Amino acid sequence: MEAEIKENLKYTKDHEWVEVVGDIVTIGITDYAQSSIGDLVYVELPEVGGSFDQGADLVIVESCKAASDVYAPISGEVVEVNNAVVESPGTVNTAPYADGWLVKVKAADVSQIDTLMNAAEYKEHAAE
Amino acid sequence: MRKTELYDEHVDLGGKMIEFAGYQMPIQYPEGIMKEHNWVRESAGLFDVSHMGQAILEGANAIEFLEEITPSSFSGTPNKKSKYTVFLNENGGIVDDLIVTKLADDKFFLVYNAGCKQKDETFVRKKLAESLTFRPLMDRALIALQGAASEIVLDKVLNLGEKGGFGSQEYMTLQEVQFEGGDLFVSRLGYTGEDGFEISIDGGSAAKLWKAILAHEEVKPIGLGARDSLRLEMGYPLYGHDLDDETNPMEAGLGWVVAKANKIKYENPKRRRVGVELIGKGIIRERVKIFAIDGSEIGVITSGGFSPTLQKTIAQGYVRTEFSALGTKVNVELRGKLLEAKICSYAFVKPRTKQG
Numbered sequence: 393m394e395a396e397i398k399e400n401l402k403y404t405k406d407h408e409w410v411e412v413v414g415d416i417v418t419i420g421i422t423d424y425a426q427s428s429i430g431d432l433v434y435v436e437l438p439e440v441g442g443s444f445d446q447g448a449d450l451v452i453v454e455s456c457k458a459a460s461d462v463y464a465p466i467s468g469e470v471v472e473v474n475n476a477v478v479e480s481p482g483t484v485n486t487a488p489y490a491d492g493w494l495v496k497v498k499a500a501d502v503s504q505i506d507t508l509m510n511a512a513e514y515k516e517h518a519a520e
Numbered sequence: 521m522r523k524t525e526l527y528d529e530h531v532d533l534g535g536k537m538i539e540f541a542g543y544q545m546p547i548q549y550p551e552g553i554m555k556e557h558n559w560v561r562e563s564a565g566l567f568d569v570s571h572m573g574q575a576i577l578e579g580a581n582a583i584e585f586l587e588e589i590t591p592s593s594f595s596g597t598p599n600k601k602s603k604y605t606v607f608l609n610e611n612g613g614i615v616d617d618l619i620v621t622k623l624a625d626d627k628f629f630l631v632y633n634a635g636c637k638q639k640d641e642t643f644v645r646k647k648l649a650e651s652l653t654f655r656p657l658m659d660r661a662l663i664a665l666q667g668a669a670s671e672i673v674l675d676k677v678l679n680l681g682e683k684g685g686f687g688s689q690e691y692m693t694l695q696e697v698q699f700e701g702g703d704l705f706v707s708r709l710g711y712t713g714e715d716g717f718e719i720s721i722d723g724g725s726a727a728k729l730w731k732a733i734l735a736h737e738e739v740k741p742i743g744l745g746a747r748d749s750l751r752l753e754m755g756y757p758l759y760g761h762d763l764d765d766e767t768n769p770m771e772a773g774l775g776w777v778v779a780k781a782n783k784i785k786y787e788n789p790k791r792r793r794v795g796v797e798l799i800g801k802g803i804i805r806e807r808v809k810i811f812a813i814d815g816s817e818i819g820v821i822t823s824g825g826f827s828p829t830l831q832k833t834i835a836q837g838y839v840r841t842e843f844s845a846l847g848t849k850v851n852v853e854l855r856g857k858l859l860e861a862k863i864c865s866y867a868f869v870k871p872r873t874k875q876g
Binding site: 430431433434436452454455456457458459478482485 | 548745748801803805828833
């Protein structure tokens with residue numbers, strides 16, 4: 393079964409996705425990522441108000457087998473977190489691009505988005 | 521990397537293959553570890569454990585030899601009875617844990633860990649008396665069928681005819697059964713805490729038996745991921761994680777495998793294997809350090825993870841004996857933070873094997 397990749401999102405090489413609306417960036421992990429991590433059993437989200445540099449550890453997701461870091465795709469301040477996935481981590485598996493989103497960040501510098509991959513580039517990256 | 525006889529079956533079933541002990545093994549199938557785990561607890565699951573070592577020990581004084589290299593007694597053991605035990609080194613440390621089944625006074629069937637195969641075979645050969653032969657069964661596969669539905673499925677797949685069904689086979693016993701003209705060793709045991717069987721079969725017939733069992737809707741294939749979470753819920757130790765050459769059976773809570781006469785050899789253990797329960801959220805895994813409330817380091821987690829049955833984190837590890845009482849409050853260090861935890865029994869879930 394091929395992993396779903398959404399056309400309108402941007403992607404990192406570490407399999408995070410971002411959706412940009414103005415300077416607010418919603419962050420999650422891709423379908424490819426959730427499928428390779430396996431059933432999520434624990435999600436640790438950052439505090440609202442926390443600031444992160446691009447590439448910093450932002451979220452921890454854990455499956456039965458292991459813990460994985462989710463890195464901040466761009467620098468910014470956390471404005472909202474999805475507490476629903478802390479209660480039901482499996483939502484990240486079933487709806488990685490929708491109800492399974494993780495964090496909303498107010499971008500420090502929106503132009504950092506240009507360093508990310510588009511859907512076609514990510515598709516190639518994920519196939520490697 | 522080596523493949524078991526069932527490699528093609530795993531790939532056909534969509535198994536996610538990883539390296540384990542030098543073999544390509546399925547960590548999970550498309551349904552995932554959680555569903556696989558629950559399926560074994562609810563119905564029955566089929567595991568390829570052909571990577572494990574199987575051998576026949578045969579000859580005069582086999583009993584004496586086993587009593588020399590393990591702490592267990594085999595002289596009073598009835599034929600076809602299986603025992604869980606450990607190989608011990610000169611210092612009383614555990615070389616491996618294994619199942620020994622008595623086929624006759626001078627013939628035993630041994631099943632040991634994949635990761636210890638070379639080590640075990642060298643260990644046994646080094647000590648082997650001239651009257652004995654030790655013959656690894658390189659061409660045999662091993663299939664585990666685990667879960668409450670195992671018995672009815674096996675009754676359908678392996679028709680025992682006049683012998684009746686598998687219902688009369690007791691826990692921790694072996695019976696030899698014919699399948700496709702070959703001899704199977706069918707042992708009623710396993711490492712999931714459920715009723716079930718491990719079937720040793722000629723490698724060439726393994727795929728046929730695997731498919732015949734999977735044809736029953738009660739059974740799904742289960743990968744190594746769920747195998748690990750199933751045994752962790754039971755508090756069963758995993759060699760290389762919860763047991764090693766430096767650990768003796770008393771520390772490991774395996775005093776029950778040590779025959780009375782041998783117990784005296786061990787002084788009171790300075791550390792003990794315990795269960796650890798996290799008070800808050802988080803997942804503690806191997807190598808997480810355990811601290812006393814006063815801040816002193818008292819032990820380490822040797823395996824841990826999420827329990828699909830209990831829907832919470834469970835772990836086992838070793839702490840200094842004075843901190844091993846149930847209910848003792850401790851802290852564990854997770855990513856630089858201290859989290860509250862307490863010592864509990866490592867048997868998190870009650871076994872449902874045929875006789876407790």
